Amino acid sequence: MLAVENLHVSYGQSEVIHGLDFALKPGEIVAIMGRNGMGKTTLMKSLMGIVPSTRGVIRIGGTEVEGIESYRRVAAGLAYVPQGRMIFSAMTVKENIETGLTVTGETSVPDHIYELFPVLLEMKSRRGGNLSGGQQQQLAIARALASKPKVLLLDEPTEGIQPSIIKEMARTLCRIRDEMGLSILVSEQVLSFALDMADRVLVIEKGEIVHESARQGIDEQKVASFLSV
Ligand SMILES: Nc1ncnc2c1ncn2[C@@H]1O[C@H](COP(=O)(O)OP(=O)(O)O)[C@@H](O)[C@H]1O
Numbered sequence: 001m002l003a004v005e006n007l008h009v010s011y012g013q014s015e016v017i018h019g020l021d022f023a024l025k026p027g028e029i030v031a032i033m034g035r036n037g038m039g040k041t042t043l044m045k046s047l048m049g050i051v052p053s054t055r056g057v058i059r060i061g062g063t064e065v066e067g068i069e070s071y072r073r074v075a076a077g078l079a080y081v082p083q084g085r086m087i088f089s090a091m092t093v094k095e096n097i098e099t100g101l102t103v104t105g106e107t108s109v110p111d112h113i114y115e116l117f118p119v120l121l122e123m124k125s126r127r128g129g130n131l132s133g134g135q136q137q138q139l140a141i142a143r144a145l146a147s148k149p150k151v152l153l154l155d156e157p158t159e160g161i162q163p164s165i166i167k168e169m170a171r172t173l174c175r176i177r178d179e180m181g182l183s184i185l186v187s188e189q190v191l192s193f194a195l196d197m198a199d200r201v202l203v204i205e206k207g208e209i210v211h212e213s214a215r216q217g218i219d220e221q222k223v224a225s226f227l228s229v
């Protein structure tokens with residue numbers, strides 16, 4: 001569903017992603033784990049076309065999207081929940097979700113989005129900036145789902161979220177995968193969250209994948225050792 005081959009990304013002269021290869025099957029959840037500064041956000045931004053890649057292939061379904069504009073990648077089925085959520089504080093909850101509808105041609109928020117996130121229905125007329133961190137994360141996910149993606153990218157969704165809510169978020173993301181059948185790539189530093197939801201874990205260090213394991217039979221200590229400073 002998502003295929004990445006030999007992806008290289010640079011900021012000016014400085015290359016930070018050095019030839020990544022990985023793929024997501026339909027309905028698969030993959031966690032990409034690594035410490036701060038290892039290249040998780042750069043990878044996500046390059047998949048979305050926010051930061052250009054210098055070399056490589058990116059395919060969504062069968063469509064090659066490398067080099068094309070972000071909005072066309074969204075139309076091809078890619079959706080993105082950025083690190084820090086980046087919701088529109090001054091806009092209402094409903095308006096925030098509606099910004100995700102642009103590529104679908106729909107004019108109102110589909111009911112199933114409010115079924116997944118009942119709190120957003122309750123708060124649909126409130127300003128985004130007045131929501132708690134956990135509610136803003138739900139809003140950012142709802143906005144991404146409004147474009148009816150095939151592949152959902154989430155960049156460190158647990159950052160700044162209370163542990164009790166993190167558990168619930170893992171359950172919701174699994175439910176989204178089960179009900180909507182999409183593939184999810186999630187970057188994370190919290191191992192327990194990744195193990196709650198991911199089918200497979202990749203570890204990124206300095207822009208390279210240094211470890212890969214299915215959740216079944218994963219060596220948790222080894223993955224944890226990559227994440228400790
Ligand atoms: N806009 C930028 N310009 C130059 N270097 C950057 C920029 N953003 C990130 N970097 C560098 O790229 C590397 C990877 O950063 P990033 O992708 O943000 O990592 P992570 O999300 O894993 O914390 C780091 O060395 C960081 O300093």
Ligand SMILES: [Mg+2]
Pocket residue numbers: 040041042083155156
């Ligand atoms: Mg980051």
